[in-house]
Amino acid sequence: MKINAYVVDAIGAPFVREDLTLAEPGPGEVLVRVVATGVCHTDLNTQGGDMPLPLPGVLGHEGSGVVEAVGEGVDNVAPGDHVIMGWPYCGTCRNCIRGQHRYCLNIGPELLAGVRLHGPDAGTSAYTRADGSSLSGHFFGQSSFATHSLTRANAVVKVDKDVDLALLGPLACGITTGAGAIFHTAQPGPGESVVIIGAGAVGLAAVMAARNTPAATIIAVDLQDNRLELAKELGATHTVNSRDTDMTEAVAEICGGPADYVVDCTGNIRVIEQAADMVGLLGTFILVGGAPAEARFSVDHMRTLFGKTIVGTLGGSSTSHELIPGLIRLYQAGRFPFDRLITLYDFDDIDRAIHDAHEGGTIKAVLRVSDI
Ligand SMILES: NC(=O)c1ccc[n+]([C@@H]2O[C@H](COP(=O)([O-])OP(=O)(O)OC[C@H]3O[C@@H](n4cnc5c(N)ncnc54)[C@H](O)[C@@H]3O)[C@@H](O)[C@H]2O)c1
Ligand SMILES: [Zn+2]
Ligand SMILES: [Zn+2]
Incomplete structure (x- = not known):
């Protein structure tokens, strides 16, 4: 399908909007229409070359959105569900089996390989440029600086529709960490x-x-x-x-x-x-x-x-499935007002969002990608 995403072409290059093609969800994958995505300092570290994602690539890893389609074998979410896309993990290594998903023994490639690691298309990126060349996606299992994300079903956390989905992306990384x-x-x-x-x-x-x-x-x-x-x-x-x-x-x-x-x-x-x-x-x-x-x-x-x-400590330890709903309950109880850290920006305004965060006035910039 056609999507629109910010691409970083090389280390230190700017975020530039581009039309890309994203493959359909394969087995165990979920296609999410991104509603909002936080900007984490780690996106900027990656743009600056401190994280080894092969570039060009699509960054962003604090996405929330609505499930649009699911691949074969996915039964934990369905189209229309509101979800937060959590950190990826393999699910089969010793630490994953112990419930320590953040310390998945394959966490490096899961976060930064830039390609699918599971299923029939493992080793290839689901992202293609207009000229037919491939580029890195799957950043933190989601590459959420885009209108759509392809993520793995085991990483998504379903959330109630009465919580404002546009605020929830940063619970995937920074706030939870x-x-x-x-x-x-x-x-x-x-x-x-x-x-x-x-x-x-x-x-x-x-x-x-x-x-x-x-x-x-x-x-x-x-x-x-x-x-x-x-x-x-x-x-x-x-x-x-x-x-x-x-x-x-x-x-x-x-x-x-x-x-x-x-x-x-x-x-x-x-x-x-x-x-x-x-x-x-x-x-x-x-x-x-x-x-x-x-x-x-x-x-x-x-x-x-x-x-x-x-x-x-990585990502706050534990699992997205335990931490994220727990923090939402604390937020609803008035004891974790993380919304006070958030400033919303239009998706077009990524440069202003980064600038304002750099200047210190904005603490957690969240880009509004689409309506709920
Ligand atoms: N371990 C993890 O899993 C994980 C996850 C998310 C983010 N991070 C990292 O956590 C860090 C914080 O992320 P953030 O989004 O809050 O970034 P941020 O830039 O919003 O916050 C950093 C804060 O540190 C302050 N600071 C900088 N230098 C300082 C100094 N010398 N003395 C005192 N304060 C200083 C800044 O003024 C700023 O308020 C980043 O390095 C990010 O990459 C780690
Ligand atoms: Zn693992
Ligand atoms: Zn982060």
């Missing part, structure tokens, strides 16, 4: 302290999640006062602007010593090395932010030896 880092990886106990560095969409979701735990001290760190003000409204007990304040000293003063959990949502290596020292004995340092390709960091050996945990 921040929330899951707190609910699944940190799991703070009564009275503990949590420091969240980087108050973007991911970090602010972590703040909202932390407010739903028994943690008593929730410190948000950022360089932008407007984001810190919002962090306070969403549940941070303290904020630190690290542009003019030393965050290590500020956190030690607020916590009366080292913090119990520090979550990096910046991906900045200098921040990461400093942050690792902000947790003490039996403390946990959690990596969430995406750093440039090949980046490395070093930590003090002795201070790590003393019972420190350093752990990375």
Whole structure:
């Protein structure tokens, strides 16, 4: 079928709208008419060459929409259903069988191979340009910067029609990543302290999640006062602007010593090395932010030896099927107002959306692709 999508031609090239042909859904696949798609920092990291998707390709991985058609053997959704397209996973490896879909042993190719990995057409892209050449799609199993996505049935999460579908795409990645880092990886106990560095969409979701735990001290760190003000409204007990304040000293003063959990949502290596020292004995340092390709960091050996945990987390851990409906229920209960992070843009306005997010005024840009 004919679709229209943003194509990135090469590393660093702009997003350009193009008419493409998308193959019909094969066995186990679902064709979704995209209603809206969030823009995640990881799309921009990929455009910039820090993620190895072969280009040209179609990006976008926070899509929500309406099922238009299903392939052979699909019985969990039907045409007309409202869905969020979650992260892909193979479903057969050891970690998938354990229910740890985010840590699917095939997660690299599932997210970034740019081609179908399953079914009779495995190894080829379902996306074709007008000149007949093939290009990468299937980014995070969806390539949602497009009017339509071809995704796998095991990755879609069906949602009630009384929740605004246009807001739900970011639950596929950014919002869920921040929330899951707190609910699944940190799991703070009564009275503990949590420091969240980087108050973007991911970090602010972590703040909202932390407010739903028994943690008593929730410190948000950022360089932008407007984001810190919002962090306070969403549940941070303290904020630190690290542009003019030393965050290590500020956190030690607020916590009366080292913090119990520090979550990096910046991906900045200098921040990461400093942050690792902000947790003490039996403390946990959690990596969430995406750093440039090949980046490395070093930590003090002795201070790590003393019972420190350093752990990375992908997509909030767990599964889309568990996390996404859980966060929607918290949202409906008024305890996870993630809609406050969202600014809607027309599909045409991707450059303005990225610019506004870069300037800091927009936290989570969502492109409105079609009507519900
Ligand atoms: N681990 C995962 O599965 C996963 C999933 C989604 C996103 N990510 C990554 O998480 C990160 C955050 O994503 P986002 O969408 O919230 O991005 P964002 O750009 O909206 O937020 C980043 C925030 O960090 C702040 N910041 C930058 N440098 C800082 C510094 N030196 N000190 C303090 N604050 C600083 C910025 O002001 C901004 O508010 C990105 O790197 C993204 O690629 C990871
Ligand atoms: Zn797997
Ligand atoms: Zn993402």
